Amino acid sequence: MALVLSDAVVQSYGIARVFPGEEDVLTTSVDFHRTGGYCATARRGVVSHINCTTGMLNKNIHTKQYGAEIVRFTHHPDCMIWSSQNDFDDHAIRYHSVYDNKFLRYFSGHTKKYDGSPSRSSFITRCPVIISLRVTSLMMHPTADEFLTASMDSTFRMWDIRVKTATGLLNCGENNTAISAAYDSDGLVFGVYTGDSLVRMYDARNYNDGPFAKFSLHEESIELALRPLLQSRQFKAKLDVHAIQFSPDQQHILLNTNAGLLVQLDAFEGKLVRSIVRADDGSMTIYNANTGAVTAAAKPGHIGPVMDVQWNPQRHLIASVHANTIFWMPPATPAA
Secondary structure: OOOOHHHHHHHOOOEEEOOOOOOOOOEEEEEEEEOOOEEEEEEEEEEEEEEEOOOEEEEEOOOOOOOOOOOOOOEOOOOEEEOOOOOOOOOEEEEEEEEOOOOEEOOOOOOEEOOOOOOOHHHHHOOOOOOEEOEEEEEOOOOEEEEEEEEEOOOOEEOOOOOOEEEEEEEEEOOOEEEEEOOOOOOOEEEEEEEEOOEEEEEEEOOOHHHEEEEEEHHHHHHHHHHHHHHHHOOOOOOOOEEEEOOOOOOEEEEEEEEOOEEEEEEEOOOOEEEEEEOOOOOEEEEOOOOOOOOEEEOOOOOOOOEEEEEEOOOOEEEEOOOOOOEEEEOOOOOO
């Protein structure tokens, strides 16, 4: 009998399994297959494929030459795509079959170099670096064999997994950066965030017509609401968004910012719904998306900031990553 997602069940979540990583190597992303049966993680030279039913590591795929930063399942549980992480300007997306243990295709297009803002991992560790124009977002279309990428080379690209070159491109200008992109739960709309502090909303079927809506982080009510939170964190840099996510009901957009704030916007008007201060101590806190109230208070987990977290509703399973990977689940007998 399936567990009901009640507050009591959510509050009972605890560490169910820990997959050790490597010392001084961050695991940068985690993903679940849509059926909930498998989990994938990426760190500098390894992509891990984990069986969620047994809680056992299925396979480690070593990719030391090109690295791996963002990993996503395709619609097949044995196939994944991931972005590269290396020092020689190769930003191809790699398409791999776990069953065949081979690469099926490489998707090339994002190129060049950039000397500027810190990378995803260097932001977390507060280390200023010179970075390449790496891929910063990678998302599979919810229903089609297509995916969407964003890169610091100032482009967003649309891809068909059967074709090695991009099928569509949006250029956000030489003086801008394409930082994050995401589909809504139907794949009919995608949102992108660029370095001009705008979230742009596109019709996925007619994106060449331009955005049908723009939401600015500089809108007066948003700035007024965020200012005291930024001041309390002594944050003086430019506010940027590292990741966009649509709510399953498509009513809201969640923005993960470089200031340690989670910003929830109305997906139709761009109005601020609420903001939440993200913990950087490796703990796990669960909030009610409708009220902003804490459902499950902070529980210790990682030794450093969580790099990525994903929810597996089919199995009541949360995966979070830092250097290691932690599976969080309710106990076998849920709380009353």
